[in-house]
Amino acid sequence: MLEFKTTSPEETFAFGQCLAKVLSAGQVVCLVGDLGAGKTLLVQGMAAGLDIQDAINSPTFTILNVYEASFPVYHFDLYRLEDAAELYDIGFYEYTEGDGLSIIEWPDKFPDQLPDEYLWIEINSDFVNNGGKVNERVIRISALGTAYEHICEELKQICPFLP
Template sequence: MIEELPLIPIETKETHSPEETESLGAYVGETYPDTQVIALLGELGAGKTAFVRGLARQRQTVDQVSSPTYAIVNEYRGKRPICHFDMYRITDSDSLYDIGWEDYLSSGGLCVVEWSENILDALPEGTLFVRIEKTGEQSRRITLLKKEGEGC
């Protein structure tokens, strides 16, 4: 479980609309350009896809962002490609072999993972964790975290 990971907060921001959450995604893409994997933490409807839309805008992707719930992974082409994963139906990291996880990690693109709690042991060193919490109907508290002892 995610509670067992020694995560250290890097910064916390508040947003008050989906557009602000999207803008924060763009900010993260700009501020952490060398990050290979972003692990999103948040309940259903927290704003994870809005956050990814902002990342995609910052990366100048040409594809429309949508939740990869049924596809498991959506790929967005652009300046630096984004592979957007939904690991909700993945029960353990052994299942990642079937979807080509290692190939995606070595592709040079940015891997953004929803429901990353299901594959914690497969996330590489340097993963940036983003916790999105609902604080109101449209308000969110978004915390950027890293594993203890790792840089970002």
């Protein structure tokens, strides 16, 4: 497991840009963290790193947003889903097994439905007393599968946010 630390929203965004440099089509990234931990901010940084020009918002109500980069990017938010059967309705399996990059927020709701291999990212944030703003985020990354282990090794080489 890798651990990174960011101390501002700008750094979390920049970390997402670093992460985007080591990702490619056909991969799956799972993002876990409490509401407000910075999952969507991280995705916004990833999108910037992939040169996506669209505004990136959490797909909480739409469940899935699709963005075009040099390959398609599928941004899922499973928070509002109640049953794993709903994953069929949104084409979850076709997307995650397809030719794009799948980014899944709240994957822990349906862990048995995830592909066999993926990158697991957990974001924990600490809040300070000045208006409840996030001061620090700890980003823990685990690889499930050889391809994702290589991603972790590459990330260690290019990302400056190691503690």
